[in-house]
Amino acid sequence: MLAVQKAAPETGFTLAEVPIPSPGAGEVLVEVEACGICGSDVHVYQWTSGYEWMKPLMPVTIGHEFAGRVVETAPGVTSISKGDRVTVWPSMSCGTCQACREGQPEHCERKVTLGLTRNGAFATHVTTPASQCFVLPDNVDFELASLTEPLCVGARAVEIGEVKLGHTVVVLGVGMIGLAIALMARRAGASTVIVVGKDDPVRLDVARSLGFSDTVDLAVSELTNEVQRIVGGKVDRVFEATGVTASIRDGLSVLRRGGVLTVTGIHSKPVEIGLTDLVRNKHQLRGSHGATRATWVTVLKLLAQCGEEFRPLISHRVSLAETVHGFELSIRKQASKVVVMPKLAPANTKDKS
Ligand SMILES: [Zn+2]
Ligand SMILES: [Zn+2]
Known part of the structure; x- marks a missing residue:
């Protein structure tokens, strides 16, 4: 599959051909339908200071603001089913540090972030623990759902x-x-x-x-x-x-x-x-940084009630192969939210303007 990766500690991304991953224990495989370009992704693309800790983790697939459809579940996963439409809380807590044990996983000291410290969703497929998935309300489409993380x-x-x-x-x-x-x-x-x-x-x-x-x-x-x-x-x-x-x-x-x-x-x-x-x-x-599980629940309810209020945030939709073009639009302040849609054919790329 095609994946947009940070492969070296310098400006830019690599468009790589990598195998479709298999879900590990407790995980699901999600076919990505929409993944937004985040300001933090732009920092990683430009390689401004503040992300040096990513170096030993490269190459890593970027992209954490996403939604898609579950196409495979690991044996034993019961909370999420094949075919579910989901968005994913990319911030994963360890469950064992003091903050986690005190019921504040958002303050986890050993946090893993999908799209920064483990492979993310600027790709056709991504694996994630089932426990990080939120099933989408029926009336929330994939591009609106990809706004959940930044809205949170x-x-x-x-x-x-x-x-x-x-x-x-x-x-x-x-x-x-x-x-x-x-x-x-x-x-x-x-x-x-x-x-x-x-x-x-x-x-x-x-x-x-x-x-x-x-x-x-x-x-x-x-x-x-x-x-x-x-x-x-x-x-x-x-x-x-x-x-x-x-x-x-x-x-x-x-x-x-x-x-x-x-x-x-x-x-x-x-x-x-x-x-x-x-x-x-x-x-x-x-x-303030990130959000809590409770925020995710609230924002998804909000998207179900009045999702159209938020759609003007999306200014551009691009295909996976055009992800770097999407980053350039963001850097030049020509776009608000650029959403990468892996199933969009490059010729179909449409701007709002
Ligand atoms: Zn983000
Ligand atoms: Zn923890």
Whole structure:
């Protein structure tokens, strides 16, 4: 089968021909129908710092935001059946470390991530433990289901940031996670959600098409002025989803006293912040990463109830052979979510535009 692999610690991916894997004990084989390109995949593609630990694991097939159909189950697997339509929680806990034993598998110290530390889903087939599978509601199609993971990351950040009814919120970043946070903050009851990008017209347009009328382009506007104009002061909550160090200070500058700034970006550089201001302003700085099993259940219910609300996030659908083209679109900020669909013939590749 065709698989998109990280084969060397340098920029780029290799399109490799590899055998279809067999499910091990407790596992199932999934035929991939849709797999989204994630911001973290882009980091791995570009080989920016922060992923050096992948080196001894190469070659590894990338891709963790996916959905597909179960085509084989290992003997003894009863929770999932052949033919089930599933999406998969890519973060796998060990079950034995202290965090796992305390019922917090999301904090597992020996976490394995499908698509980073074990073979992922930019391929026609992928194996996964059956326990990581969630059967899709009937009305959730594969491409919408492939949004589950990033929507969960957004939903979890909003839980960590404790967005409450009536809150004013600034979201820094218009990538998938920024937009997912904005959508989930609105669902959590935020009265105003300001979506901020920088020289990113395509994705700011996607934000507006999702109903966010308060957008700021830092290439032409100044953040504090715009926030002051829109909410008449500072905001209750800030979310950072850029990976750009300057955005932490930008975010703190528009956060009200006692407000919470939640960081979700992967930062390749350290950031310097004035701790005295942090203390005097009683600012809370929090980190959010991944999600919990409960978030997955909630987001799948949401997709079943109002999936169409989320479909505008998908701007491009490409075939497996065109995965690298999809990455280039993401890097050039010409796309919001690019979904790789292995069954799509290259000639059928369609852009929304
Ligand atoms: Zn992801
Ligand atoms: Zn563990």
